[in-house]
Amino acid sequence: MSANLEDSIQEKVRRLSDDQQRQVMAFVERLKPGVSDGALSATGLLESFAKERGFKSADEIDAYLREERDSWDR
Numbered sequence: 001m002s003a004n005l006e007d008s009i010q011e012k013v014r015r016l017s018d019d020q021q022r023q024v025m026a027f028v029e030r031l032k033p034g035v036s037d038g039a040l041s042a043t044g045l046l047e048s049f050a051k052e053r054g055f056k057s058a059d060e061i062d063a064y065l066r067e068e069r070d071s072w073d074r
Contacts, residue, residue: 023049 055061
């Protein structure tokens, strides 16, 4: 990876919230060689984000998303 690209990525990640930075790092970890392809599936990725946020059920995720959407209208 070129130094310019790496610097650009690092700068963008620095501007993210701590939670978003953790999500990026978890995603990058899944890209490492030896990680099963299943870990990169859309379902697996969504499940990992849900676990990182502490959701225990689909109902909790739905409630969170509903609150987020409602906050956009305020």
